[in-house]
Amino acid sequence: MSSQKKLLLIDGNSVAFRAFFAMHQALDHFTNQDGLHTNAIYAFKNMLDIILKKIEPSHVLVAFDAGKTTFRTAEFSDYKAGRSKTPPELSEQFPYIRELLSAYGIQSYDLDNFEADDIIGTLAKEAEAAGFTVDIVTGDRDLTQLTTDKTTVNITVKGVNEIEAYTPEHVQEKLGLLPSQIIDLKGLMGDTSDNYPGVTKVGEKTALKLLAAHESIEGVYEHVDEMKASKLKEHLIEDRDQAFMSKMLATIRRDAPLTVGIDDLAYNGPDLETLIAFYQAMNFKSFLNQLNVTSEEAVPVESYDYTVLTNDNLTLLSELTGTATFGIEMLTDNYHTAEMIGFYVGTPKHWYVSDDVALLAEPIFKDWLEDADQTKAVFDVKRNQVAASRLGIELAGVEFDLLLASYLLNTTNNSNDLGTLANLHDYQNVQTDEQVYGKGAKRALPEELTTFYQHLVQKAAAINQLQPQLVAQLKEHQQFDLFTDMELPLALVLARMEITGIKVDASCLQQMGSEFIQTLKILEEKVYAEAGETFNINSPKQLGVILFEKMGLPVIKKTKTGYSTAVDVLEQLRKDAPIVQTILDYRQIAKIQSTYVEGLLKSIHQDNKVHTRYLQTLTQTGRLSSVDPNLQNIPVRVAEGRKIRQAFVPSQPGWQLFSSDYSQIELRVLAHISGDVNMQEAFKENRDIHANTAMKIFGLTSADQVTPDMRRQAKATNFGIVYGISDYGLSQNIGITRQQAKSFIEAYFEQYPGVQQFMVDIVKKAREEGYVETLFHRRRYLPDIHAKSFNLRSFAERTAMNTPIQGSAADIIKVAMILMQQELTKANLQAKMLLQVHDELIFEAPEAEIPILQKLVPSVMDSAVSLAVPLKVESGFGPTWYDIKK
Known part of the structure; x- marks a missing residue:
């Protein structure tokens, strides 16, 4: 900070408008967890940093307009009339810009009957008389009238981060005038x-x-x-x-009756604690990183007394009574391979930590961990289950999982970091792993072992403190059964599936890879022949020159660096030149080769299997996601993609892979939830629902009249309705005019009026309650349901329509998985459940057990939940995943 007397005056309204419109394109991407738009706050903060660094003021004030009525409107009622109304997305940010300023230690001020300009003019005059130099920052050139040899007016030119400094000389040079x-x-x-x-x-x-x-x-x-x-x-x-x-x-005006003076405006820098809390509330992670703080730290954490466990004092475990907190610590996400660096266990009476995970396998500890009567609370039960399994331990008795509970209470709370989630529940006495271990390549144990031990105890304490609070909230939300009967047991089922893994034939993948490489070479040569020259096909810039300059294809979209060659652009151009289809084919094969051949080969463990991780707390609808590797995204609509499934085989000779999947489960859920009589009747009579819809939208009298193309369009309409599709979206999906799409949707709702009523009702419920639920009370909060922005509000409305359907379908297959594992155990079968891919369950079993599975699996899946329409399950088996369905 400068020792000179320098006053910085900022025109708050003007700069906030500039900030908002500078980042207007990013509007939808800048919202915090409460749905507040934050783009203007974000850009204002960036401007503030630049100006403070450049000017180094000793005193600062940001002036705002007090309202529309001023002494000027009294003189001329049409003053500033006709201006566009301030966008509500900006209006809502003004109070928070002032909060930001307060956290920065900067006073903001407005004065009834006057504008920000008058506040600035008055203070600039007062400051000059007191021997200050003055810098004004504004987007309004009217303020250049205030320029003197002591006052510089800085006009924002591009957005808010580039300024043009007006001195009397600059005004003279630019306009040929004196500032006055x-x-x-x-x-x-x-x-x-x-x-x-x-x-x-x-x-x-x-x-x-x-x-x-x-x-x-x-x-x-x-x-x-x-x-x-x-x-x-x-x-x-x-x-x-x-x-x-x-x-x-x-x-x-330079004589406004201000109630602040220069002496009130001394600038001593920000209040870090307040600023950190503000950044957290705004979800400004990058700003927190600038302070070497992550979005979860707000106050220094408390220290706890603890005992370091060794071989000599393991008998201390006998002192643990009641539910203990427990966790195995790892530095990286993939708990199938991550190094285990320590553990914590205990209750507030006795905290125990260690950096020696081998102790967990000692008989006294192993017995305690495997004893179902010794109840335990954890963060991420599946992670701990898999880690314990790697040590030969079957973890039992887990009754609480902080990660799962937090996710159920709000599906946006899906961080897998304990410190982050604790902070979201107003518990700030635990740091994040990033704060303690660092990030990326620098992630490592802290130099001081005591720092590590304290972090472990803080985690244990956080679980202990938050358990009663979150359990109470789950009960209040009618979600405790969802937690205890679905998510917690499901985590154990998933852990078992992940530990089992699925065998991948590496030689089969390598053979495919060789074939794909040959195919890519052929396609590459074909592209060069069609282009008339060689170039880098993988360079969008070079490809753009070939397609749009040399070959003269119509330009659909441009980017900052040239022509867009994105898939959606190429799809529109495929009819204009054969080279486009060849490029699309090349890209498709190249992606399959890199992602699924090379990617899977890297993921095979020493046991010749891949052990995917199912993310149970990622999606907003409750659907499971698969990573390391992702086995849910293997393309099946492309022949080359389907071939990848040939490499997935049973783990033992004489075994087969077996699959069962729900048929049209989301539409069946829709029929149940909406109560639509016509749709329920179609499913009860086992009619083809897509042909049924086609008959209505094409005005046919018999299902025999439905062509394959009609059925395809009806299918797109059926599933589009589930996702709240617009007539524009449907027209793009199936290649018809917007008017035709509109008539399709109208015909659909005529056929299924109960569906239309459900959509009206569910949006109304979302507006009233702020959330929607699945059949099992899984909630999704919709903060944008009342947004003034049409786009945000529309998206929230579509989400309200879709979530109960998609989320209930996800819940049903989760119930089926839990019941299925129970039945396999009860029947003492060798069969193992290996994978869940959307609505499909995949098993491996001895050939002799396949007939049993053919009856058992569909019967369990059919009865997982009782709906107003029957659930339908289709099954198959074969020597590879590919052979199950061709």
Whole structure:
């Protein structure tokens, strides 16, 4: 901070508007967890940092307009009339910009009946008299009238981060005027932005000529009679009152009755604790990183007393009574391979930690961990289950999982870091792993072992403290059964599946890879032949030159660096030139080769299996996701993609892979939830639901009249309705006009009126309650359901329609998985459940057990939940995953 007396005055409204529109394109991406738009706050903060660093002020104030009514509107009622209304997405941010300033240690101020300009003008004058230099920051060039040898007016030019400094010399150079003449210029030419008139037909050029000759408006009118007859002279005479009124409106007051003075504006830097809390509330992770703080830290964490466990004191475990907290610590996410670096266990009476995980396998500890009567609370039960399994331990007795509980209470709380989630529940006495271990390649144990031990105990304490609070909230939300009967047991089922893994034939993949490489070479040569030259096919820039400059194809979309060659663009161009289809084919094979051949080969463990991880707390709907590797995204609509499934085989000779999947489960759920009689009837009578819909939208009398293309379009309509699709979206999906799509949707709702009523009702419920639920009370909060932005509100409405359907379908297959594992155990079968891929369950079993599975699996899946329509399950088996379905 400067030792000189420097006052910085910022025009808050002007800069906030600039900040908002500078980042307007990013509007939808800048919202916090409460749905508040934050783009203007974000850009304002960036501007603030740049200005503070450049000017190094000793005193600062940000001035705001107090309202629309000022002494100027009293003089001229149309002053600033006609201005577009401030976007609500910006209006909602103003109070938070002032909160940001307060956290920065900067005073903000407004004054009834005056504008921000008048506050700035008055303080600049006072500061100059007190020996200060003054810098003003604004987007409004009207303030250049305040420029003196002691005051510089900085005008934001591009957005808010680039400024043009106006000194008296710069004003003279730019306009040929003294700063004091700016108000005369405005008086003569008026101001369309502020909506005051000036003199009819006098623009900037004419006004500058008049002022060059006569210095001021007063000078112009002293000599107006001497001017030769002209339209200009007539207008000047007719509009004399307007000219002087406009000059008055343009004049910034320098005697506003302020209740703050220079002495109140000393700047001593931000209050870090307040600033951190503000950044957390705004979800400004990058700003927190600048402070070397992550979004979860707000206050220094407390230290706890603990005992380090060794071989010599393991008998201390006998002192643990009641539910203990427990966790195995690992540095990286993939708990199938991550190094285990320590563990914690205990209750507030006895905290125990260690960096020696081998102790867990000692008989006394192993027995305690495997004892179901010794109840335990954890963070991420599946992670701990798999880690324990790697040590030969079957972890039992887990009754609480902080990760799962937090996710159920709010599906946006899906971080897998304990410190982050604890903070979201207002518990700030635990750091994040990133704070303790670092990130990326620098992630490592802290140098001081005591720091590590304290972190472990803080985690244990957080679980202990938050358990009763979260359990109470789950019960209040009618979600405790969802937690205890579905998510917790499911985590154990998933852990078993992950530990089992699925065998992958590496030689089969390598053979495919060789074939794909040959195919890519052929396609590459074909592209070169069609282009008439060689180039880098993988370079969007070079490809753009070939397609749009050399071959003259129509330009669909441009990017900052040239032409867009994205898939959606190429799809539109495929009819214009054969090369486009060849490029699409090349890209498709290249992706399959890199992602699924090379990617899977890297993921095979020493046991010749891949052990995917199922993310149970990632999606907003409750659907499971698969990573390391992702086995849910293997493309099946492309022949080359389907071939990948040939590499997935049973783990033992004489075994087969077996699969069962729900048929049209989301539509069946929709029929149940909506209560639509026609749709329920179609499913009860086992009619083809897509043909049924096609008959209605094409006006047919028999299912025999439905062509494959009609059925395809009806299918897209059925599933599009589930996702709240618009007529535009449907038209794009199936290649029809928007008007046709509109008539399809209208016909659909005519056929299924109960569905339309459900969608109206569920959106109404979302507006009233702020969330929607699945059949099992899984909630999804929709903060944008009341957004003033049409786009945000529409998306929230579509989400309200879709979540109960998609989420209930996800819940049903989860129930089926839990029941299925129970039945396999009960029947003492060798069969193992290996994978869940969307609505499909995949098993491996000895050939002799396949007939049993053919009856058992569909019967369990059919009865997982009782709906108003039957669930339908289709099954198959074969020597590879590919052979199950061709």
